[in-house]
Amino acid sequence: xxxxxxxLKTRRIILSGYFFLTGICxxxxxxxxxxxxxxxxxxxxxxxxxxxxxxxxxFLGIPISGRLTAKYGSKNIVSIAALIYPLALIFLGLxxxxxxxxxxxxxxxxxxxxxxxxxxTQAASLSKHFDKSITSxxxxxxxxxxxxxxxxxxxxxANSISPLQQFLAVAFVGWVFLFFSRHxxxxxxxxxxxxxxMWNKPSxxxxxxxxxxxxxxxxxxxxxxxxxxxxxxxxxxxxxWRTIGYISFMACMTTGRMFADRLINYWGARKQLMLSGLVVxxxxxxxxxxPHMIISSIGFMLVGFGVSSVIPTIYGTVGRNAAxxxxxxxxxxxxxxxxxxxxxxxxxxxxxxxAIGLRWAFLTISxxxxxxxxxxxxxxxxx
Numbered sequence: 388x389x390x391x392x393x394x395l396k397t398r399r400i401i402l403s404g405y406f407f408l409t410g411i412c413x414x415x416x417x418x419x420x421x422x423x424x425x426x427x428x429x430x431x432x433x434x435x436x437x438x439x440x441x442x443x444x445x446f447l448g449i450p451i452s453g454r455l456t457a458k459y460g461s462k463n464i465v466s467i468a469a470l471i472y473p474l475a476l477i478f479l480g481l482x483x484x485x486x487x488x489x490x491x492x493x494x495x496x497x498x499x500x501x502x503x504x505x506x507x508t509q510a511a512s513l514s515k516h517f518d519k520s521i522t523s524x525x526x527x528x529x530x531x532x533x534x535x536x537x538x539x540x541x542x543x544x545a546n547s548i549s550p551l552q553q554f555l556a557v558a559f560v561g562w563v564f565l566f567f568s569r570h571x572x573x574x575x576x577x578x579x580x581x582x583x584x585m586w587n588k589p590s591x592x593x594x595x596x597x598x599x600x601x602x603x604x605x606x607x608x609x610x611x612x613x614x615x616x617x618x619x620x621x622x623x624x625x626x627x628w629r630t631i632g633y634i635s636f637m638a639c640m641t642t643g644r645m646f647a648d649r650l651i652n653y654w655g656a657r658k659q660l661m662l663s664g665l666v667v668x669x670x671x672x673x674x675x676x677x678p679h680m681i682i683s684s685i686g687f688m689l690v691g692f693g694v695s696s697v698i699p700t701i702y703g704t705v706g707r708n709a710a711x712x713x714x715x716x717x718x719x720x721x722x723x724x725x726x727x728x729x730x731x732x733x734x735x736x737x738x739x740x741x742a743i744g745l746r747w748a749f750l751t752i753s754x755x756x757x758x759x760x761x762x763x764x765x766x767x768x769x770x
Contacts (some may be wrong), residue, residue: 395516399524401571402513403505406525408469408561409502410532412476413611414637415557416495416532418540418630419550421615427485431745435737438612440489442730444496451497452504461508462572465761468502469565473558475499482549512573526699530641533611536632545627596701597724599762601659602755603697604728605735606667609752610636610690612733613745621746622678632674635684635690643695656700657763663700664759667693671753675746693756698725 424434456464475495482488510525545551614632618624624631651659666689674686701721732752739748 388707395513398513398571398573399517401568402509403525403528404568405465405469405506405509405572406528406563407532407535408564409499410529410560411504411536411539411557412472412502413499414533414536415540415553416476416479417611418537418615418633419544419553420612421619422550422614423479423488426487429485431737432741433485433737435734435740437489437492438737439484439730439734440492441496442608442726442733444493445500446496446730448497448500451639452501455501456508460574461505461512462569462574464501465509465572466565466569467562468498468505472498472502473554473561476554477551477558480549480554484516488549496681506546508579509538509572519648527641530637530695530762534582534634534637534641537630537637541627541630541634544629546659551758567655593721594724595762595766596704597721599759600698600701600721600725601728602758602762603663603694604725605732605755606690606694606728606752608734609733609749610687610694613736613740613749614687617674617745617749618680618683621675622680622683624680628680630685631680631684636687639688639691640695643692644699647696647699650696651700656704656768659696659700660763660766661760663695664756664761664763665693666690666756667759668753668756669693671749671756674754675750678746697759701725704751710744715731 420753427434429437452464472495475491478491479488479495480762482491506525539553539557543550608634614636615629618632619626619629622632647659650676669684670689670691672686674683677683736745736748738751739751743751
């Protein structure tokens with residue numbers, strides 16, 4: 388084994404750590420949402436409106452993140468993002484009123500997008516040095532971080548540790564990791580073409596794929612931001628069990644992503660998408676039909692399995708069928724449409740909860756699973 392091979396494997400391990408870092412920052416916030424909502428005494432509708440600022444910041448950060456990464460290289464931007472994303476997490480814990488929280492959510496979304504764009508660009512650069520696909524492994528570490536963050540949140544809640552103290556601990560560990568690992572990153576390619584200039588209006592086919600991604604990301608956003616609130620207000624579990632729904636969802640989403648490629652190879656992308664949609668709908672129906680800790684946890688587990696393979700399936704299909712040199716452009720078009728799920732999903736749940744109750748809001752979103760099933764069926768020629 389050559390030194391170069393060892394070096395590349397080390398770089399791969401270190402980069403996986405950066406994917407884990409961005410995931411643990413986000414999941415740490417998600418696991419303490421009920422505490423922050425309760426501490427500020429906000430209604431579901433008011434809190435749903437505040438959550439809107441996070442995806443707005445992320446969405447508006449797309450062209451900024453793309454230009455900065457293209458101009459200065461992914462290594463430099465990953466390093467900066469790994470420094471300021473945990474800092475933005477700390478600011479969330481320091482917020483004492485709705486104005487501060489709204490501003491901090493906006494910054495958290497923007498810095499998170501900077502981290503995501505730059506670390507995925509770094510992954511694309513590293514993957515060129517391997518003769519096999521390695522990208523899905525990185526995203527698996529993000530999901531693993533989400534599961535770990537849920538466990539940590541439950542531990543900190545059970546021990547009466549405040550969100551700010553948890554966020555400080557996560558940031559400190561992240562900064563130590565950055566200090567010792569930065570030099571393992573690839574220098575990163577500097578592009579003469581800003582990301583924003585490569586965006587094209589999606590074709591009708593890409594729009595269909597994007598709508599499937601949109602439905603899935605609404606469900607994901609709902610589970611990230613509202614699962615803890617659901618178990619607290621609807622299932623009415625004790626405080627130490629409040630994160631059990633989020634943990635169940637993240638554990639099964641992580642596990643599902645480990646087996647998604649095998650299932651797709653076994654029966655094809657179309658059947659996998661159709662099955663995923665049905666499993667999401669079934670899981671949410673189970674969770675709301677009988678709001679008991681065990682039953683609802685099983686329902687959330689099914690939702691995790693259902694959503695786990697949708698985005699990898701879509702991105703893989705779009706990438707394989709793209710014209711030469713257009714894969715990144717097509718994927719950008721589809722992911723931009725899908726991102727609106729994160730943009731509109733959590734606020735929609737808040738408004739629906741205010742109008743008809745959180746339980747009925749979750750049941751309404753279950754219809755998106757059927758939408759995924761139907762849209763995948765229509766894509767028979769392409770899947």
